[in-house]
Amino acid sequence: xxxxxxxxxxxxxxxxxxxxxxxxxxxxxxxxxxxxxxxxxxxxxxxxxxxxxxxxxxxxxxxxxxxxxxxxxxxxxxxxxxxxxxxxxxxxxxxxxxxxxxxxxxxxxxxxxxxxxxxxxxxxxxxxxxxxxxxxxxxxxxxxxxxxxxxxxxxxxxxxxxxxxxxxxxxxxxxxxxxxxxxxxxxxxxxxxxxxxxxxxxxxxxxxxxxxxxxxxxxxxxxxx
Numbered sequence: 001x002x003x004x005x006x007x008x009x010x011x012x013x014x015x016x017x018x019x020x021x022x023x024x025x026x027x028x029x030x031x032x033x034x035x036x037x038x039x040x041x042x043x044x045x046x047x048x049x050x051x052x053x054x055x056x057x058x059x060x061x062x063x064x065x066x067x068x069x070x071x072x073x074x075x076x077x078x079x080x081x082x083x084x085x086x087x088x089x090x091x092x093x094x095x096x097x098x099x100x101x102x103x104x105x106x107x108x109x110x111x112x113x114x115x116x117x118x119x120x121x122x123x124x125x126x127x128x129x130x131x132x133x134x135x136x137x138x139x140x141x142x143x144x145x146x147x148x149x150x151x152x153x154x155x156x157x158x159x160x161x162x163x164x165x166x167x168x169x170x171x172x173x174x175x176x177x178x179x180x181x182x183x184x185x186x187x188x189x190x191x192x193x194x195x196x197x198x199x200x201x202x203x204x205x206x207x208x209x210x211x212x213x214x215x216x217x218x219x220x221x222x223x224x225x
Contacts, residue, residue, distance in 0.1 A: 044218050047072065047094035049170040051208040051218045057177075057201050060090055070096045091176040098172040106133070106141035106165040109172055113163050114145045122155055124148030126187035130195060133166070136206050140166040144195045148184030158184050162195045168207050175202060 044053045056076055063083045064075040075083065076090040098104055107129065118125045126146045133140030143163045149155040157180050164175040177198055208218035 043092065046210060047171065047173060048096045049210070050168045051210060052092070052094070052166075052173050053204070053206040053208060053218045054092070054175060054202050055204070056090060057088075057198075060088075087180050089178045091174075091178070093174045093176070095172045097170050099167045099170050104172075106139050106167050106172075107143075109167075109174075110141050110143040110163050110165045113165075113174070113176075114143065117145050117147065117161065120151050121147035122149045122151055124158075124184055124187045126190055128190045128192070130162075130192055133164070135166050136208075138166055138168055138207050140164065142195075142199060144190045144192070146188040146190055148186055148188050153180075156183050158182060158188055160188060160190070162198055164199070164202070164205070166205070166207060173207070175205070177202075 043056050044051060059078050060076040061079055062074060062076050064073070066073050072094050074092050076092075077083065077086040078088050081087060098109070110129070114127045118127075124147055128144050130142040130144055133142060142165075144160065145163065146158070146160040148158050150157050150159050153159075159178055159180050161176055161178040166173045166175075206218060211218075
């Protein structure tokens, strides 16, 4: 399976501010995320066959977007940080039609991401399955992975990631929250309480149908008469 960190999400700020890219082969990259008085509080966007809703953490903003026919990626970092220099990053993705494959489950999908992550880890990889999920009737899975010394950071930085995988009607969706820290020569201990708290900050997470007024529908507003 190809890199699973590249998929689809377009972030909206209270349904009015939307980051867009000029073309599928021309990703949008901002130099940094400025501080804002009114941080983005709700992410709602159609991703292939459905709409994904979540609450991005306070103090995060979008820095990268790349669409594609089978996958889409959106990345967010903390205000003042950049795509290259960050301490925390949110990556929200979608992969088209993978849910139609009966041999793939949310747990297996998370394990594929962990395998991909492990290739960038030198000698200090660790992983833990946290819980199965039910997201508005759709199967999901949460896992946490960590690396004491990341190869792509010259072995000088550790990285921990919570992975939320949701199996939709046709497509798979992931929400990944990564944190970088000090180098560790041994595997970092995964703290389930910490990641459970992070998970709560993202809720409510919801998959919605592509309704006539999709954003209002997924936000919980009643449809206009």
